[in-house]
Amino acid sequence: MSEKENLKLQVNKILDERATEIIDIAKRIAANPEPGYKEYKTAKLVQEEFDKLQLPHKDNLAITGVKSWLDTGSLGPTLAIIGELDSMVVPAHQNADPITGAAHACGHHCQIAMMLGVAASMKLSGVLDKLSGRLVFFAVPAEELIEVEFRNGLRSQGKLEFIGGKPELVKLGEFDDVEIAMMTHTTSTPEDRLLAVSGTNNGLVVKQIRYVGLGAHAGGSPHMGINALNAATLGLQSINALRETFQGEDTVRVHPIITKGGDAVSAVPSDVRLETFVRASNVDAILDWDKKVDRALRAGAMAVGAKVKISTIPGYLPLNMDQTMMSHWQNNAETLVGKESVSFTGHRTGSTDMGDISQIIPSIHPYAGGVTGIGHGADYIVQDYMKAVINPAKAMAMTVIDLLSDGASGAKAVISKSKIPHTKESYLKLMRSFSRDEEFEN
Ligand SMILES: [Zn+2]
Ligand SMILES: [Zn+2]
Incomplete structure (x- = not known):
């Protein structure tokens, strides 16, 4: 031996x-x-x-x-x-x-x-x-x-x-x-x-997202408000609209959650918060999708005239x-x-x-x-x-x-x-x- x-x-x-x-x-x-x-x-x-x-x-x-x-x-x-x-x-x-x-x-x-x-x-x-x-x-x-x-x-x-x-x-x-x-x-x-x-x-970055709208009576005067929940759902849909462009070898994973959907059902939501990871198999794809996800999130804000704050935090590398x-x-x-x-x-x-x-x-x-x-x-x-x-x-x-x-x-x-x-x-x-x-x- x-x-x-x-x-x-x-x-x-x-x-x-x-x-x-x-x-x-x-x-x-x-x-x-x-x-x-x-x-x-x-x-x-x-x-x-x-x-x-x-x-x-x-x-x-x-x-x-x-x-x-x-x-x-x-x-x-x-x-x-x-x-x-x-x-x-x-x-x-x-x-x-x-x-x-x-x-x-x-x-x-x-x-x-x-x-x-x-x-x-x-x-x-x-x-x-x-x-x-x-x-x-x-x-x-x-x-x-x-x-x-x-x-x-x-x-x-x-x-x-x-x-x-x-x-x-x-x-x-x-x-x-x-x-x-x-x-x-x-x-x-x-x-x-x-x-x-x-x-x-995969590696990843972390995003914390906050849509800021304007509160108003949800029944009496919704036209006076800006609905941050609608902005957020449009942002999520925009991310979904990008999924068909994910490349197989990049194994991209974007999986957001809503952590706050509004304050009171009788008020137009003015503060809606999301969190997501953006994962991919390589650094270039993480950098690419980091930006594209932000673009999609902005689209939701743009559609309804809300504001969106996106905080991106470094996560892990592949x-x-x-x-x-x-x-x-x-x-x-x-x-x-x-x-x-x-x-x-x-x-x-x-x-x-x-x-x-x-x-x-x-x-x-x-x-x-x-x-x-x-x-x-x-x-x-x-x-x-x-x-x-x-x-x-x-x-x-x-x-x-x-x-x-x-x-x-x-x-x-x-x-x-x-x-x-x-x-x-x-x-x-x-x-x-x-x-x-x-x-x-x-
Ligand atoms: Zn674990
Ligand atoms: Zn573990």
């Missing part, structure tokens, strides 16, 4: 021995769900687990993030294992917090447990003196793009610039020392099988999967669960801020099964924690061995072959270019 295979057995042995303890971490987090930038209990739990492993950590990064590190003692690249702290808000979920409605309906509790599992396996297995480089274990806040108003409030108070945790951490310089990054997300799609090699994801690293992960996944239990997800039309990391650092974002139900739904339940936490922890730990053993030759190859679209500076410039407030009145 090669030394590399032997090291993989050693890290997996720790993950088997500590499986119950690692799974218990996931269960404790699931019992205390907290949405983005409010993950205080979850962050404290992570800090305590790092303390138990006698790993140093920096706390309160982008409000709740916790970052730890482990040096092998030999020079080499820094590789980060990431887990997301935040939950969704799904009040109907069986494990929802009765007060906030928060629930782990996206499996992030499993990510934190697997990240801590990898940390334990590296620290306790005795493999470090055979590795080169440095490991970062990073619990990051706010991946789910929800509670936009709350986060926008944090933006206006100067506590945040970006509403997603990873873009904010990039801005703060907390990824400056990271040269390679990986995390594993859970999946409930049966076709994904036990472990799934992933492809790409995911750019590192093929070299992914092939290591795939080999390890196939060794662990058998080739027939490993699938390929292709392109996904949802979005993640791991996309942002992948635009500046070679990254992978594969998937692990063991879950049933609908993602973000009330029935998203982890059925088998060995599959949802221990399998992916092993696949990542084995990939760390591939990358950092043998003088970190694997990691160096990943870095030299990677196709990274952005530097941190060009990434931040692009993100900031999305941010704008527009007011349109005919």
Whole structure:
């Protein structure tokens, strides 16, 4: 057996021995769900687990993030294992917090447990003196793009610039020392099988829209008013009129909701509010549809003589999967669960801020099964924690061995072959270019 295979057995042995303890971490987090930038209990739990492993950590990064590190003692690249702290808000979920409605309906509790599992396996297995480089274990806040108003409030108070945790951490310089990054997300799609090699994801921008009309008696004098709800519905119809021009390869998704439809049924609505994401598979298409959606929204205002205020907020960039690293992960996944239990997800039309990391650092974002139900739904339940936490922890730990053993030759190859679209500076410039407030009145 090669030394590399032997090291993989050693890290997996720790993950088997500590499986119950690692799974218990996931269960404790699931019992205390907290949405983005409010993950205080979850962050404290992570800090305590790092303390138990006698790993140093920096706390309160982008409000709740916790970052730890482990040096092998030999020079080499820094590789980060990431887990997301935040939950969704799904009040109907069986494990929802009765007060906030928060629930782990996206499996992030499993990510934190697997990240801590990898940390334990590296620290306790005795493999470090055979590795080169440095490991970062990073619990990051706010991946789910929800509670936009709350986060926008944090933006206006100067506590945040970006509403997603990873873009904010990039801005703060907390990824400056990271040269390679990986995390594993859970999946409930049966076709994904036990472990799934992933492809790409859509990126997005967020829009908050407010139509301003003029209130008047809805029965007695509607001709004196300007109906903001009519303006909004025309704006929505204008967006719908553009759908036939979406190009298949761009996988554009525009899905607005009305968050306020009026104040009183007896008054002509004068304040109507919408929110939408504009998603696409590539930055050019996001930029294009960002503008076309604004144009359609203006059309609604123009038709009835209302005013429209459009606030565009940078969201996430598309995911750019590192093929070299992914092939290591795939080999390890196939060794662990058998080739027939490993699938390929292709392109996904949802979005993640791991996309942002992948635009500046070679990254992978594969998937692990063991879950049933609908993602973000009330029935998203982890059925088998060995599959949802221990399998992916092993696949990542084995990939760390591939990358950092043998003088970190694997990691160096990943870095030299990677196709990274952005530097941190060009990434931040692009993100900031999305941010704008527009007011349109005919
Ligand atoms: Zn999610
Ligand atoms: Zn998620």
